[in-house]
Amino acid sequence: MNRLDVSFQSDDDHCAAWLYLPDSAHPAPVVVMAHGLGGVRSMRLDAFAERYCEAGYACLVFDYRHFGDSSGEPRQLLSVKRQLEDWAAAVQFAINDQRVDASKVIIWGSSFSGGHVLKTAANVPGVAGVMSQCPFTNGIASSMALHPVSLMKVSMAAIADLLTMPFRKTPVMVDLAGHPGDGALMTAHDVMEGYNGLKPAGSDIPGYVAARFGFEITRYFPGRSAARVTAPTLLIACLKDTVAPVKPTLKYAKALPNGSLIELDAGHFDIYRGEWFEKVVSIQIGWLKEHFPV
Numbered sequence: 001m002n003r004l005d006v007s008f009q010s011d012d013d014h015c016a017a018w019l020y021l022p023d024s025a026h027p028a029p030v031v032v033m034a035h036g037l038g039g040v041r042s043m044r045l046d047a048f049a050e051r052y053c054e055a056g057y058a059c060l061v062f063d064y065r066h067f068g069d070s071s072g073e074p075r076q077l078l079s080v081k082r083q084l085e086d087w088a089a090a091v092q093f094a095i096n097d098q099r100v101d102a103s104k105v106i107i108w109g110s111s112f113s114g115g116h117v118l119k120t121a122a123n124v125p126g127v128a129g130v131m132s133q134c135p136f137t138n139g140i141a142s143s144m145a146l147h148p149v150s151l152m153k154v155s156m157a158a159i160a161d162l163l164t165m166p167f168r169k170t171p172v173m174v175d176l177a178g179h180p181g182d183g184a185l186m187t188a189h190d191v192m193e194g195y196n197g198l199k200p201a202g203s204d205i206p207g208y209v210a211a212r213f214g215f216e217i218t219r220y221f222p223g224r225s226a227a228r229v230t231a232p233t234l235l236i237a238c239l240k241d242t243v244a245p246v247k248p249t250l251k252y253a254k255a256l257p258n259g260s261l262i263e264l265d266a267g268h269f270d271i272y273r274g275e276w277f278e279k280v281v282s283i284q285i286g287w288l289k290e291h292f293p294v
Contacts, residue, residue: 134236146185
C-alpha cells in the first residue's frame with residue numbers, strides 16, 4: 001500500500017488527510033474516515049485504514065478543522081456544524097479524486113463521528129455506503145450518561161466560555177476524558193484507560209475542547225437521520241457502551257432502510273484494540289467485500 005499526505009478545502013480552511021492507496025491496477029472503492037469526540041486520525045484510525053487497504057480498499061483519513069494537522073482558529077473548537085461541513089467536503093474530495101473509484105465512496109465513523117456519518121449519508125449526495133461503530137446518536141442520552149457532578153461542572157465551564165467569547169481569543173476549555181465527578185465530557189469508569197489507550201506513545205495530543213460544546217451536544221440527535229439513509233449501512237453497537245448509550249442506537253438502527261446491525265458484548269473503547277478490534281475489522285471487511293467488491 002501507499003500512504004500519501006493530502007489536504008482538501010473546507011470553507012476558508014483546509015483539512016489534512018492521509019490517502020491510502022492499495023496495490024491495484026484499477027481505482028478502488030474508498031473509505032472516508034474521521035474520528036470521534038475531540039479525536040484525531042493518529043488515534044488508531046491508521047490501524048483501521050491499514051487493514052482496509054490491505055484488503056484492497058483506498059482510505060481517506062482526515063482531521064477536522066481546528067484539530068490535529070488541519071487549520072482553523074481557535075484551536076480545539078468542536079462544532080457540529082463545522083464538522084458536518086468537513087464531512088461533506090471530504091466526500092466531494094473523494095468523488096473528484098481520480099485515484100479512487102468515485103462511484104463507491106463509503107463513509108466510516110466511530111463514536112461521535114458514528115453519528116456524523118448517519119447525518120452525512122442522509123444529506124450529502126454521492127455516499128454509496130456507511131459504516132458506523134459505537135455511534136453517538138442521541139445528545140440527551142449521552143449527556144445523562146455523565147456523572148451528575150461532572151454534568152454540573154461541564155455546564156459551568158460552558159457558561160464561562162460563552163460569556164467570555166467576545167473578549168477571549170482562546171476559549172475556556174473542558175477536558176474530554178475524566179473520572180466520575182471530574183469536569184469532563186466523558187467520565188464513566190472505563191473512560192480514562194480507554195481514551196488514553198488510543199493515543200500513540202509519547203504523543204502530546206490535546207485532551208480538551210472549547211467548553212461551549214457542552215451545550216451544543218444536548219441539541220444533536222444524528223440517529224434521527226437513520227430513516228433517510230438509503231445506502232447500505234453497517235452499524236456496530238456496543239452493548240456495554242458507557243459513553244454513547246446503546247438503547248437509542250438500537251432503536252434508530254431499526255429505522256435504517258438498508259441496514260445491517262451487529263451487537264457486540266463490548267464497551268465503548270474495547271473495539272479499538274486487541275481481540276475486539278480484530279473482530280470488528282473482520283466484520284467490516286466482510287461487509288465491504290459483500291457490498292463493494294474490489
